Amino acid sequence: xxxxxxxxxxxxxxxxxxxxxxxxxxxxxxxxxxxxxxxxxxxxxxxxxxxxxxxxxxxxxxxxxxxxxxxxxxxxxxxxxxxxxxxxxxxxxxxxxxxxxxxxxxxxxxxxxxxxxxxxxxxxxxxxxxxxxxxxxxxxxxxxxxxxxxxxxxxxxxxxxxxxxxxxxxxxxxxxxxxxxxxxxxxxxxxxxxxxxxxxxxxxxxxxxxxxxxxxxxxxxxxxxxxxxxxxxxxxxxxxxxxxxxxxxxxxxxxxxxxxxxxxxxxxxxxxxxxxxxxxxxxxxxxxxxxxxxxxxxxxxxxxxxxxxxxxxxxxxxxxxxxxxxxxxxxxxxxxxxxxxxxxxxxxxxxxxxxxxxxxxxxxxx
Amino acid sequence: xxxxxxxxxxxxxxxxxxxxxxxxxxxxxxxxxxxxxxxxxxxxxxxxxxxxxxxxxxxxxxxxxxxxxxxxxxxxxxxxxxxxxxxxxxxxxxxxxxxxxxxxxxxxxxxxxxxxxxxxxxxxxxxxxxxxxxxxxxxxxxxxxxxxxxxxxxxxxxxxxxxxxxxxxxxxxxxxxxxxxxxxxxxxxxxxxxxxxxxxxxxxxxxxxxxxxxxxxxxxxxxxxxxxxxxxxxxxxxxxxxxxxxxxxxxxxxxxxxxxxxxxxxxxxxxxxxxxxxxxxxxxxxxxxxxxxxxxxxxxxxxxxxxxxxxxxxxxxxxxxxxxxxxxxxxxxxxxxxxxxxxxxxxxxxxxxxxxxxxxxxxxxx
DNA sequence: TGGGATCTTGAATCCGCTT
DNA sequence: TAAGCGGATTCAAGATCCC
Numbered sequence: 001x002x003x004x005x006x007x008x009x010x011x012x013x014x015x016x017x018x019x020x021x022x023x024x025x026x027x028x029x030x031x032x033x034x035x036x037x038x039x040x041x042x043x044x045x046x047x048x049x050x051x052x053x054x055x056x057x058x059x060x061x062x063x064x065x066x067x068x069x070x071x072x073x074x075x076x077x078x079x080x081x082x083x084x085x086x087x088x089x090x091x092x093x094x095x096x097x098x099x100x101x102x103x104x105x106x107x108x109x110x111x112x113x114x115x116x117x118x119x120x121x122x123x124x125x126x127x128x129x130x131x132x133x134x135x136x137x138x139x140x141x142x143x144x145x146x147x148x149x150x151x152x153x154x155x156x157x158x159x160x161x162x163x164x165x166x167x168x169x170x171x172x173x174x175x176x177x178x179x180x181x182x183x184x185x186x187x188x189x190x191x192x193x194x195x196x197x198x199x200x201x202x203x204x205x206x207x208x209x210x211x212x213x214x215x216x217x218x219x220x221x222x223x224x225x226x227x228x229x230x231x232x233x234x235x236x237x238x239x240x241x242x243x244x245x246x247x248x249x250x251x252x253x254x255x256x257x258x259x260x261x262x263x264x265x266x267x268x269x270x271x272x273x274x275x276x277x278x279x280x281x282x283x284x285x286x287x288x289x290x291x292x293x294x295x296x297x298x299x300x301x302x303x304x305x306x307x308x309x310x311x312x313x314x315x316x317x318x319x320x321x322x323x324x325x326x327x328x329x330x331x332x333x334x335x336x337x338x339x340x341x342x343x344x345x346x347x348x349x350x351x352x353x354x355x356x357x358x359x360x361x362x363x364x365x366x
Numbered sequence: 367x368x369x370x371x372x373x374x375x376x377x378x379x380x381x382x383x384x385x386x387x388x389x390x391x392x393x394x395x396x397x398x399x400x401x402x403x404x405x406x407x408x409x410x411x412x413x414x415x416x417x418x419x420x421x422x423x424x425x426x427x428x429x430x431x432x433x434x435x436x437x438x439x440x441x442x443x444x445x446x447x448x449x450x451x452x453x454x455x456x457x458x459x460x461x462x463x464x465x466x467x468x469x470x471x472x473x474x475x476x477x478x479x480x481x482x483x484x485x486x487x488x489x490x491x492x493x494x495x496x497x498x499x500x501x502x503x504x505x506x507x508x509x510x511x512x513x514x515x516x517x518x519x520x521x522x523x524x525x526x527x528x529x530x531x532x533x534x535x536x537x538x539x540x541x542x543x544x545x546x547x548x549x550x551x552x553x554x555x556x557x558x559x560x561x562x563x564x565x566x567x568x569x570x571x572x573x574x575x576x577x578x579x580x581x582x583x584x585x586x587x588x589x590x591x592x593x594x595x596x597x598x599x600x601x602x603x604x605x606x607x608x609x610x611x612x613x614x615x616x617x618x619x620x621x622x623x624x625x626x627x628x629x630x631x632x633x634x635x636x637x638x639x640x641x642x643x644x645x646x647x648x649x650x651x652x653x654x655x656x657x658x659x660x661x662x663x664x665x666x667x668x669x670x671x672x673x674x675x676x677x678x679x680x681x682x683x684x685x686x687x688x689x690x691x692x693x694x695x696x697x698x699x700x701x702x703x704x705x706x707x708x709x710x711x712x713x714x715x716x717x718x719x720x721x722x723x724x725x726x727x728x729x730x731x732x
Numbered sequence: 733t734g735g736g737a738t739c740t741t742g743a744a745t746c747c748g749c750t751t
Numbered sequence: 752t753a754a755g756c757g758g759a760t761t762c763a764a765g766a767t768c769c770c
Binding site: 120122124125129130176177 | 759760761762763764765766
């Protein structure tokens with residue numbers, strides 16, 4: 001590691017200039033959350049006529065695609081220089097910018113390893129009903145040089161995904177509530193990312209002690225994840241307000257004493273756990289199917305596309321719904337039954353879980 | 367509709383040439399599933415050493431991004447020419463090609479309306495555990511001209527999504543089992559799309575009788591959805607094997623007698639506008655009658671002979687008066703109530719409008 | 733203090749016909 | 752063509768209020 005690498009600090013200024021001042025091939029991972037080039041023409045109002053507080057920051061104003069492209073090429077090239085040959089890069093964006101970014105990234109000889117979709121559990125609806133709800137953002141994960149060795153902690157990802165391979169669709173809520181940084185009740189940054197997103201990214205693609213750089217540091221979510229996971233970080237940001245907020249925030253963050261960072265090998269106990277939704281993924285059950293609360297009970301519930309159960313107005317996990325209906329702590333796996341057309345009988349859904357678990361044991365790659 | 371438009375048939379040959387022979391601005395919707403530019407360097411084997419039957423067709427081989435870009439620009443431009451000004455275009459792809467396609471599409475002045483992610487319930491795992499399971503593909507939905515009116519059947523989408531807005535994340539299984547076309551047990555087309563995907567696309571963004579064109583028709587999934595939904599279709603394909611399979615397949619498809627197509631809720635935006643004065647013309651209400659601002663409110667207004675409402679010095683449309691009295695954006699149809707002497711209750715005046723609208727529908731429906 | 737009702741808000745390219 | 756205006760349009764969570 002070069003001695004002149006400014007570790008664990010925020011560099012104040014323009015990222016393209018500051019990146020040029022850093023030593024080449026010195027960084028293991030880059031996470032970038034660049035301006036999205038949103039182009040809302042007019043104000044937007046909800047059906048109750050209240051005004052939506054849209055992104056309208058000066059740093060997100062570009063006059064044309066070509067201006068945005070030039071900006072994108074500049075910061076991506078600067079990032080490429082400081083990245084180690086075996087390093088990788090993440091970029092997040094929406095449909096407004098991600099196709100520009102993706103194409104330029106490929107033109108600069110980055111090699112895409114995955115695209116990942118962050119699916120929001122609570123996106124803002126489309127108030128006018130004129131398009132589909134914009135419920136996801138896209139992450140690109142690319143390596144600097146095609147064919148180079150890169151870090152991917154497969155077992156760590158498995159262990160935080162109920163021992164299934166982590167897929168390219170990630171379900172995470174927006175950054176709201178206590179996690180969202182505010183000043184006098186006003187959100188500090190219009191697009192603060194959830195900590196869980198950065199935590200997963202760093203846990204997946206870095207090793208302890210690695211250097212993680214974020215050229216659009218904002219309020220420092222990347223730094224927080226790095227500290228918690230025992231990685232070094234470098235943040236670049238030019239807005240003094242964000243820098244101050246990030247410094248204050250990061251002064252209170254400490255490495256996790258347990259969790260992913262200290263248990264990078266999967267815990268054998270966790271191998272038994274399997275989310276109900278997996279039965280849908282495997283096609284054993286389908287959204288819309290009916291489950292019964294017991295072998296003879298008339299009480300029914302419908303499976304939702306999200307892998308929950310719905311009865312009347314009640315929606316929740318198999319365990320929660322079973323508990324509420326029976327007014328006691330319940331185990332959904334043994335309480336809910338499905339109808340098997342082949343033998344005309346009801347069986348507990350736990351039977352399906354056992355089938356998947358046993359098939360995974362034999363498929364296991366260890 | 368141009369008389370020389372070859373409806374409901376497959377055109378045999380190269381799509382760029384054949385598109386040039388079609389009349390300009392004649393097609394309502396284009397769905398394109400272009401070659402993905404997949405380039406597995408070596409054969410891919412599962413953990414049990416069996417060989418994965420990857421896409422390796424000759425039509426999916428490009429030697430460079432620039433060659434793929436030129437091809438993409440050519441077919442997208444040709445599509446743009448035949449599309450009506452208010453027409454829209456869908457393209458599906460994976461991370462190998464969708465960023466090229468998206469950027470070129472924007473460069474050609476298509477205007478992106480949404481990107482949609484098709485999330486596969488049963489994707490192929492990443493056998494070696496070196497990346498995230500590639501569990502989704504990306505769809506781009508764009509209009510030919512920014513700001514033009516386009517078709518989006520919001521109410522239809524709502525009704526097939528439990529009365530919630532349809533989001534940009536779609537959960538559909540891969541095309542497998544009986545749906546997958548096979549010849550002697552071998553899959554006929556390496557990337558046959560599920561019928562449910564095309565069905566949703568056409569149900570969302572076309573109207574009955576519209577012309578849907580697919581420049582990479584393959585085995586005709588787009589044609590099947592079009593027939594089932596009562597839309598015209600044009601398929602372009604150059605592989606004789608696929609053409610033969612599509613012809614055979616489509617000869618057995620018939621319009622749905624039920625399902626989405628017949629349960630399409632009328633989009634309120636698209637129905638005929640009916641002025642408040644019509645209620646007076648029909649004799650449902652009379653000048654001088656009293657309306658009430660809610661089921662219990664004491665606030666009253668008088669109907670003027672001009673079909674306006676008057677309260678104190680205030681005179682205006684049902685909407686304007688309701689908005690001013692309540693100090694918010696209001697819909698007069700649902701806010702104003704009339705007194706029905708037959709049941710001694712107040713009802714929204716929208717009830718009267720519905721009666722007229724339904725009587726008009728039964729008159730015009732043959 | 734508990735729970736139900738109401739209010740607030742989040743990276744959003746967000747109306748369309750008539751005059 | 753730009754302005755006017757009729758009238759259609761929202762989901763999930765967390766925070767706050769109220770009884």
